[in-house]
């Protein structure tokens with residue numbers, strides 16, 4: 092799928108943009124230039140008009156909150172998020188479906204899967220999607236020591252940077268399990284806001300393809316963050332119906348960082 096030259100490109104990018112996965116704290120390194128990596132990885136796509144559907148990219152991520160479950164917006168922008176991948180067959184099929192519709196999404200990847208399928212991470216980035224940190228082992232972080240938590244986040248970030256050259260700027264706690272002090276530590280040391288969701292179709296319980304699609308469509312509101320899992324085949328099966336109905340209702344898909352930036356741009360008060 093990727094020509095040899097692009098492998099070389101990404102290897103070079105990964106070396107030039109050494110991981111800056113922790114911005115503060117005991118083992119902090121200097122702040123990374125996420126934007127440079129993002130621009131490099133998307134250079135040939137960014138030049139194309141309409142490569143994504145947001146009016147503008149944020150000039151730099153600026154997250155005023157430690158947590159976002161949705162963003163107060165009056166315009167019909169939503170963020171579709173996919174957790175726990177990448178998966179060797181389901182994620183590429185999902186990427187095809189998103190590409191056909193020019194929809195950009197956010198992938199909260201698990202580090203061990205990132206390490207196993209770096210070529211899929213490169214495709215996610217190259218096609219204009221956002222990749223975010225979802226720990227290394229999909230741990231319940233409320234049960235971890237602080238050092239173990241730092242290692243989960245750092246190792247996952249390292250795998251993303253190694254594969255793509257792009258430093259993630261968002262985190263989602265597995266199972267949504269977190270608390271105020273953990274969220275504060277993660278924001279301070281890694282710069283990550285914790286991203287929860289406003290629509291959960293509970294697709295991991297396998298309620299059926301139609302039910303998953305219906306729940307996503309029924310829950311969508313301007314500024315919504317929708318949760319799904321690209322490791323489950325029935326979830327991917329639900330996507331054509333869900334995405335087409337959401338598009339037909341006038342929703343436009345952006346990444347989570349774009350959604351947050353749009354909220355700041357609109358000057359809406361924080362909830």
Ligand SMILES: [Zn+2]
Nearest residue numbers: 174175265266
């Ligand atoms: Zn998860």
